[in-house]
Amino acid sequence: MTRVVVIGLGGMGSAAAAHLARRGADVIGVEQFTPAHDRGSSHGDSRVIRQAYFEHPSYVPLLRSAYDLWADLERDDPGIFRLTGGLMLGHPDAEVVAGSMASAREHDLPHEVLDAGEIRNRFPNFAPRDDEVGLYEASSGYVRPERTVREHVRRAVAAGADLRFEEVALSWEADTSGVRVYTAGGAIEAERLVIAPGAWAPRLLADLGVPMVVTRQLVCWFRPSGDLASYQVGRQPIFIGERPPLHPYGFPVLEGQDAKDGLKVGLHHHGEVIDPDTLDHRVSADEVAVMAEAINELVPTMAGRFVRGLACLYTTTPDQHFVVGTHPGHDNVVVACGFSGHGFKFVPVLGEILADLALDGSTAHPIGLFDPARFGRASR
Incomplete structure (x- = not known):
């Protein structure tokens, strides 16, 4: 042994x-x-899962294997893995859109490309700019860390x-x-x-x-100011947007939870370099304001009343x-x-x-x- x-x-x-x-x-x-x-x-209650991977097409075969193993985990712990649909939104040349499309096409992944009007009609919570598009993938969702x-x-x-x-x-x-x-x-x-x-x-x-940088990343939960039911799975997908320099992302209501208790949102790669031993979960009013403004530019009623926030650590290579x-x-x-x-x-x-x-x-x-x-x- x-x-x-x-x-x-x-x-x-x-x-x-x-x-x-x-x-x-x-x-x-x-x-x-x-x-x-x-x-x-x-930690942080939820993580996005998706297959049309904008970071690089080489990840897709691993994701297919991962989905099989998530299904195995789901059998022992129902609710650990849920598909909700996912919207990657930005200018057609944005990495989150163009990269997702490249992976989807190279690996023949089912997907739809929606213009701004189609996004507004199908997912009314979103407010895309007229020159923005979205890649929608039904097989996106979330897992519970x-x-x-x-x-x-x-x-x-x-x-x-x-x-x-x-x-x-x-x-x-x-x-x-x-x-x-x-x-x-x-x-x-x-x-x-x-x-x-x-x-x-x-x-x-x-x-x-290997040069690696550790940064403090903030996530927040907000109670939407609009129709709470519109943020349920089936009406609200997970999303990742790209509006340089910010990459806002967010989740629908998770299974077993309620929109009044807050929906999780974040800004991808938006944080300061720290020593991991000094991680501070306290969230300042200024941090909440920056988060709410970025989210509401994309999903206007999502970041209503602040409920809570916490920090996690990114460890990133060049x-x-x-x-x-x-x-x-x-x-x-x-x-x-x-x-x-x-x-x-x-x-x-x-x-x-x-x-x-x-x-x-x-x-x-x-x-x-x-x-x-x-x-x-x-x-x-």
Whole structure:
């Protein structure tokens, strides 16, 4: 039985632990916080999921695999994954529109292209400019991050994993004899190591040679000022807009919730660089005002009365693509980081990929775009 240590039990690490344990590995997981905590990047009640992927067409095959695995999670936890339809909205040349269209066409994904008048007629909450269009994808929707982490933790423990919460991984080392992870409780030795540290990647993976920036990102919940029923699934899709320099996004009413309790919205990649240990969830009046103005320019009645806000962390690479693969300096170490902003929808398939790499040294999934060595040479 191969012993594998997993550092970080957020979205990616908990999925890796579950897949590894179910495949018979002796798994030890180390997490500095409690399960499904709110100090990183795997919280906030909902995440967008979509297939017409504006970031790059290479993500689409992974998304198809991820959807199958989300359906498996849904069988054990109904409501963890919901399709609502999704609208990508902006000028025809905007990345969110043109990129989504490129992925949809390359991979023959069902979609519709709507002009401004068609958007207004079909989704009256939106106020597109006359020169804007929308790509509508029926297979877009949302997933529930905290529930996803808890389900993967449950699966990992049920399969025999030893998951150690509130235990900080201080450092690690690897050589041809194996790996060692040092925590306040001592050294943990194993044959393989998976490092999925979220915003702590610049610290724990400083030798990787990947420049990463950690930023504080704000999300808010507002009670709409208009017809609350119009924000229900079936009438209101998830959406991502592009009005430079801002990228507003938002959700309909989630299953089991009520519009009067607030709808979640955010501004993609709109935040300041911080140390992850200093994350502050407090939201200022100025931050709320900026958020409300940006959202209401696109969906005029959505950001009515402010209900609550919180912060999360983005960990971003220069090309905004993930870092997934075997550590260039250590054949027995697998790394997973740089996901923030668009990674959570891939959680179950990345768990499978990390298990493949840790146990088999390779994976059949296409991950060439995420090569850890693409930014330079890692140190041994």
